[in-house]
Amino acid sequence: MNSEKILKNIGEIYSPLSIGCQQELVANFNNLTINKGEIVVREGQFSDKAYLIVQGCARAYYLKDGKDISDWFAFEDEFMASIVSFFCKEPSPHYIEFVEDSLVIEFSRDTIDRLCSKHHDFERLISKVVTKTMLGLRERLSSILFNKAEERYKQLINIRPDITNRIPLTHIASYLGITLETLSRIRNPKKRI
Numbered sequence: 001m002n003s004e005k006i007l008k009n010i011g012e013i014y015s016p017l018s019i020g021c022q023q024e025l026v027a028n029f030n031n032l033t034i035n036k037g038e039i040v041v042r043e044g045q046f047s048d049k050a051y052l053i054v055q056g057c058a059r060a061y062y063l064k065d066g067k068d069i070s071d072w073f074a075f076e077d078e079f080m081a082s083i084v085s086f087f088c089k090e091p092s093p094h095y096i097e098f099v100e101d102s103l104v105i106e107f108s109r110d111t112i113d114r115l116c117s118k119h120h121d122f123e124r125l126i127s128k129v130v131t132k133t134m135l136g137l138r139e140r141l142s143s144i145l146f147n148k149a150e151e152r153y154k155q156l157i158n159i160r161p162d163i164t165n166r167i168p169l170t171h172i173a174s175y176l177g178i179t180l181e182t183l184s185r186i187r188n189p190k191k192r193i
Contacts, residue, residue, distance in 0.1 A: 051074075052077070
């Protein structure tokens with residue numbers, strides 16, 4: 001992985017980092033290759049890791065009464081973590097699974113805490129990452145509460161046009177709060193007489 005390119009993307013998308021912060025960050029992260037289908041966090045597990053996706057995608061999901069319900073997707077240049085476990089030090093209420101073979105940078109909570117204490121620019125970066133994540137989750141909740149299924153699907157496609165090529169339709173349907181059959185009808189409307 002090209003650390004310079006990764007740091008440049010972080011600076012452009014989230015917040016620029018000083019040279020000293022960049023050097024310390026690179027010295028403290030792990031480059032990982034994660035296989036498609038690999039689960040890195042399970043329900044009930046404590047997790048002190050966060051992942052920046054360099055290439056690939058992941059999802060967070062719950063199991064409720066035997067049903068798999070996708071809650072969150074993350075793609076290139078986005079972060080993925082079990083938020084409850086990472087920030088509250090509680091067992092994860094959901095699973096995190098990589099949906100494609102992925103290249104990621106793994107950070108520990110201790111590294112993030114240490115860098116936040118030492119570098120205000122890193123603290124600003126984490127604040128922007130958390131804010132972006134929370135706003136995305138709030139937008140999703142508003143969409144589920146106030147938009148019809150077709151509107152939710154169109155909104156998702158506008159935000160992420162390639163999602164149906166990367167995420168199985170069953171996961172997209174559960175993320176939108178609809179059945180797979182409803183998603184199929186939305187994607188392939190029949191001509192009405």
